Amino acid sequence: MKSLSIIASLALLISSVVAQEGATVPVTTSAPSTYTCDPNTCKIENNCLCASTSAPGGLSPADTPQFVTVTYDDSIQEALMATALGMVNVTNPNGCPGHGTWFVSMQYTDFSLVQQWYAAGNEVADHTFSHVGTPSAEEISSVKEMLNAYAGIPYSKIQGFRAPFLNYTKDTLGLVSQQGFKYDSTASAVTDDMYWPYTLDNGLANDCWTGICAAGQVKLPGLWEIPMYSVLDKANVPQLMDVYLAGTPADTTQWSQAAFDKHYNGNRQPFGIYVHPTHLTTYPGGVDDPKEKFNAVIDFIKSLAAKPDVWFVTNQQLLEYMKKPVKASELGSQTYMQCQQPVIAQDICNGLDDDHNGVIDNGLINSCNFGTTSMKTCFNCPATAPSLSNPVPASAAQNGTAGYRNRIGDNCDTTWWDPIGNKCLCTTADCEVKSVAVPKSETPSTTNSTSVTPGDAVKDNGAAQIAGVSTAVMAALFVGLSQLL
Numbered sequence: 137m138k139s140l141s142i143i144a145s146l147a148l149l150i151s152s153v154v155a156q157e158g159a160t161v162p163v164t165t166s167a168p169s170t171y172t173c174d175p176n177t178c179k180i181e182n183n184c185l186c187a188s189t190s191a192p193g194g195l196s197p198a199d200t201p202q203f204v205t206v207t208y209d210d211s212i213q214e215a216l217m218a219t220a221l222g223m224v225n226v227t228n229p230n231g232c233p234g235h236g237t238w239f240v241s242m243q244y245t246d247f248s249l250v251q252q253w254y255a256a257g258n259e260v261a262d263h264t265f266s267h268v269g270t271p272s273a274e275e276i277s278s279v280k281e282m283l284n285a286y287a288g289i290p291y292s293k294i295q296g297f298r299a300p301f302l303n304y305t306k307d308t309l310g311l312v313s314q315q316g317f318k319y320d321s322t323a324s325a326v327t328d329d330m331y332w333p334y335t336l337d338n339g340l341a342n343d344c345w346t347g348i349c350a351a352g353q354v355k356l357p358g359l360w361e362i363p364m365y366s367v368l369d370k371a372n373v374p375q376l377m378d379v380y381l382a383g384t385p386a387d388t389t390q391w392s393q394a395a396f397d398k399h400y401n402g403n404r405q406p407f408g409i410y411v412h413p414t415h416l417t418t419y420p421g422g423v424d425d426p427k428e429k430f431n432a433v434i435d436f437i438k439s440l441a442a443k444p445d446v447w448f449v450t451n452q453q454l455l456e457y458m459k460k461p462v463k464a465s466e467l468g469s470q471t472y473m474q475c476q477q478p479v480i481a482q483d484i485c486n487g488l489d490d491d492h493n494g495v496i497d498n499g500l501i502n503s504c505n506f507g508t509t510s511m512k513t514c515f516n517c518p519a520t521a522p523s524l525s526n527p528v529p530a531s532a533a534q535n536g537t538a539g540y541r542n543r544i545g546d547n548c549d550t551t552w553w554d555p556i557g558n559k560c561l562c563t564t565a566d567c568e569v570k571s572v573a574v575p576k577s578e579t580p581s582t583t584n585s586t587s588v589t590p591g592d593a594v595k596d597n598g599a600a601q602i603a604g605v606s607t608a609v610m611a612a613l614f615v616g617l618s619q620l621l
């Protein structure tokens with residue numbers, strides 16, 4: 137089922153965690169952080185922010201919103217998407233739906249679902265083309281090409297990266313920066329290093345025990361790091377992804393609650409729930425039905441969402457906040473926290489059920505078959521299967537023939553782009569949109585249509601078995617459980 141690869145040994149650690157996407161993470165280390173940053177020279181006006189455990193903007197914890205980021209890794213497929221949607225099926229304090237971020241790898245991904253995920257207000261980010269531990273430049277760049285060509289995501293909205301197996305290196309982060317990404321979210325945070333997101337102008341401040349924080353290692357001005365915040369299990373072992381796999385539903389709920397409380401009753405650093413949806417998805421005839429685990433995770437999520445100052449956000453929304461922090465009471469009115477959808481009378485292939493007949497993109501989705509693989513998309517099927525060297529092959533259809541789909545341009549957002557009509561339905565300041573906000577804890581009500589400027593419009597698998605290893609050893613083991621789904 138899995139193969140173990142031991143890839144490094146160094147440094148003193150007390151205990152460690154093993155994740156499929158992951159390395160061992162020590163609870164305490166002997167290697168001191170060499171990170172230094174002067175907030176007088178590193179200022180947010182210049183897109184620079186020092187790593188800090190304190191809330192941005194000098195806000196007191198009581199005034200600071202508690203963000204929860206739910207993130208998903210690997211391919212987007214139908215059964216996985218249902219699981220993922222269930223995990224952000226909450227209402228934020230301003231009545232807008234909660235949202236999450238999916239780090240997508242390309243193999244086995246259904247691009248029509250990617251588009252629907254994004255159209256609902258969620259974020260898509262880059263997890264490499266074929267889920268490799270040491271990605272080439274093409275492994276990273278091809279994802280952007282494909283998400284744009286086959287899911288109609290504007291290049292400017294693809295901003296994040298997470299390394300497969302959480303196996304990031306200085307070189308990988310360099311590529312991510314070169315390719316214009318705005319953030320990485322791969323580094324792990326345990327206790328002392330529970331930093332709010334920060335820029336890498338002064339290097340990394342997380343995972344310092346590996347040596348990555350040392351001078352001359354990473355220095356990438358303007359690139360943000362959104363650390364992955366771990367959950368400590370009962371043996372005090374940091375669990376990073378798929379926490380629920382390490383214990384019974386009752387156990388993992390308790391560990392997760394304790395970790396959340398540490399954030400919520402502390403400096404309100406964002407709290408993360410990081411999953412491979414496949415582990416919470418019930419498959420027909422599946423052997424170990426995770427239904428009980430899934431229900432426990434959903435109950436935990438709903439309990440968090442019941443708090444008046446807890447917000448389920450995408451990583452991009454979190455970074456918008458970092459750039460201009462406001463009190464929790466003002467968050468709901470920020471532009472990036474709104475939830476509006478276009479008012480379009482007929483279904484266009486944009487990831488939404490425009491005509492409200494219960495079917496998204498009714499009859500408009502292309503099914504592309506290449507013999508051994510297939511994919512679905514609102515855009516043209518390529519003549520051959522996409523590959524790493526040719527992620528967007530020439531289209532099978534000829535321009536000018538019926539049903540030809542046109543790629544989205546830089547000046548349009550996904551939900552306004554009609555690939556068949558070849559036009560952007562929102563190019564002026566008075567596009568008709570409707571809010572999908574509902575009063576919290578109440579039933580949906582009819583909402584009024586309003587006008588907004590285009591900029592405001594709409595929005596802004598691996599099997600991860602976590603095996604806790606609790607050891608007092610002199611050698612740190614980087615253990616990657618490598619498996620591709």
Ligand SMILES: *[C@@H]1O[C@H](CO)[C@@H](O)[C@H](O)[C@H]1NC(C)=O
Nearest residue numbers: 218219220221222223225226
């Ligand atoms: C969201 O929650 C509602 C109410 O509990 C439920 O009816 C609906 O099926 C859920 N949707 C998803 C996608 O899980």
Ligand SMILES: *[C@@H]1O[C@H](CO)[C@@H](O)[C@H](O)[C@H]1NC(C)=O
Nearest residue numbers: 143269270301303305616618
């Ligand atoms: C992680 O990256 C290192 C350095 O590039 C590489 O040697 C190793 O094979 C990678 N591990 C995995 C699991 O891909």
Ligand SMILES: *[C@@H]1O[C@H](CO)[C@@H](O)[C@H](O)[C@H]1NC(C)=O
Nearest residue numbers: 534535536540541542543558
């Ligand atoms: C297809 O044809 C339309 C109309 O002539 C044109 O606007 C569009 O740019 C063409 N698309 C491509 C990819 O050449």
Ligand SMILES: *[C@@H]1O[C@H](CO)[C@@H](O)[C@H](O)[C@H]1NC(C)=O
Nearest residue numbers: 571580581582583584585586
């Ligand atoms: C819709 O707008 C009207 C007029 O501004 C207002 O009276 C009404 O309460 C609004 N309805 C909702 C559901 O917001």
Ligand SMILES: [Zn+2]
Nearest residue numbers: 209210300598
């Ligand atoms: Zn992955």
